[in-house]
Amino acid sequence: MYAQRPSRLPGAVLWTNEPGAPHARPVLPDGCMDLLWNGDRLLVAGPDTRAYRPGGGPARWTGVRFFPGTAPTLLGVPAHELKDRRVELSDLWQAPEVRRLAARLRAAGTPARTLDALENIALARAAASDPFDxxxxxxxxxxxxxxxxxxxxxxxxxxxxxxxxxxxxxxxxxxxxxxxxxxxxxxxxxxxxxxxxxxxxxxxxxxxxxxxxxxxxxxxxxxxxxxx
Structure with a gap:
């Protein structure tokens, strides 16, 4: 089951997707990029120009969907380099930092606390980044x-x-x-x-x-x- 709510980060949305139907629904282009957590890894979903159909078995996903155009400043990478891609956050940031953040998310415990922890990661990054044009x-x-x-x-x-x-x-x-x-x-x-x-x-x-x-x-x- 999918659920979402507004984030404290302006224009962003926090969402969770619990294991449910055996066939995952396609993720449609929306102009956004997401920071993703699947209980084990931090990933970034780049901007899509076509529907993305998740592979693998059922899994719980937690994410921050950034307002269109804001993620590249926060993540430190131009959006066109991630177009139609899902990449490990460790490919974009220093591996020790990503391991530290992943450990914080694993220790959060409940899905609600995990979502709050992921939001705090995004908020901290935004505070250290240039404002959106x-x-x-x-x-x-x-x-x-x-x-x-x-x-x-x-x-x-x-x-x-x-x-x-x-x-x-x-x-x-x-x-x-x-x-x-x-x-x-x-x-x-x-x-x-x-x-x-x-x-x-x-x-x-x-x-x-x-x-x-x-x-x-x-x-x-x-x-x-x-x-x-």
């Missing part, structure tokens, strides 16, 4: 509202090349891909309320229902009906 936060807000990339870039005073370069570092891909992923998430949220697919397409910014169907298939590898 406010222009990129404005970019996320504008694209999530369905505004065009070019018009948003002009409003932020960023040229196309500069915006693309900064987006690669922060999100792992360009602003157009980010806009597609955020639009997908808007459509999924709307469709889950029972809204018809045609109306979901119109309200989420797609040209029509076939356009929505093509985008869902390209980004998730399945259909909207199957996802729901």
């Amino acid at each position: 406010p222009l990129l936060r404005e970019l996320v807000a504008a694209l999530d509202a369905g505004r065009p990339v070019a018009a948003t870039a002009d409003r932020l005073g960023l040229g196309a090349r500069q915006l693309h370069r900064r987006s690669l570092t922060a999100f792992g891909y360009g602003p157009k891909t980010l806009a597609r992923i955020l639009r997908l998430q808007r459509a999924l949220a709307l469709a889950r309320t029972g809204t018809s697919f045609a109306l979901t397409a119109a309200r989420s910014g797609y040209a029509d229902q076939p356009h929505l169907s093509r985008e869902v298939r390209q980004l998730t590898g399945t259909t909207l009906a199957e996802l729901l």
Whole structure:
């Protein structure tokens, strides 16, 4: 069973996924990166451009999902280096530090305390890192509202090349891909309320229902009906 709650880290979400169904659900692109703990190892989930299907047997996972674009500053690695990847945290940070953090998580005891300990790791890292670029936060807000990339870039005073370069570092891909992923998430949220697919397409910014169907298939590898 999956559960989540807001984190004290601005824009972040804390989540747990308990062993349940024999076949894990796919993790869909959402513009975010996660710090993960599976009871034994600390990992980082990079930004996805397609659905990720977890392998292995059932396991309890705990995670911090960072607000889009904020994780690279905290983790010290450009997002594009982790695109569509899951990597050991020890590949990014000093191994002794990761072992110390893993020992703290193992000693936490209960799932709730483990989640709190993981959040504290993220908070400490954020306190020691540079603040998130406010222009990129404005970019996320504008694209999530369905505004065009070019018009948003002009409003932020960023040229196309500069915006693309900064987006690669922060999100792992360009602003157009980010806009597609955020639009997908808007459509999924709307469709889950029972809204018809045609109306979901119109309200989420797609040209029509076939356009929505093509985008869902390209980004998730399945259909909207199957996802729901």
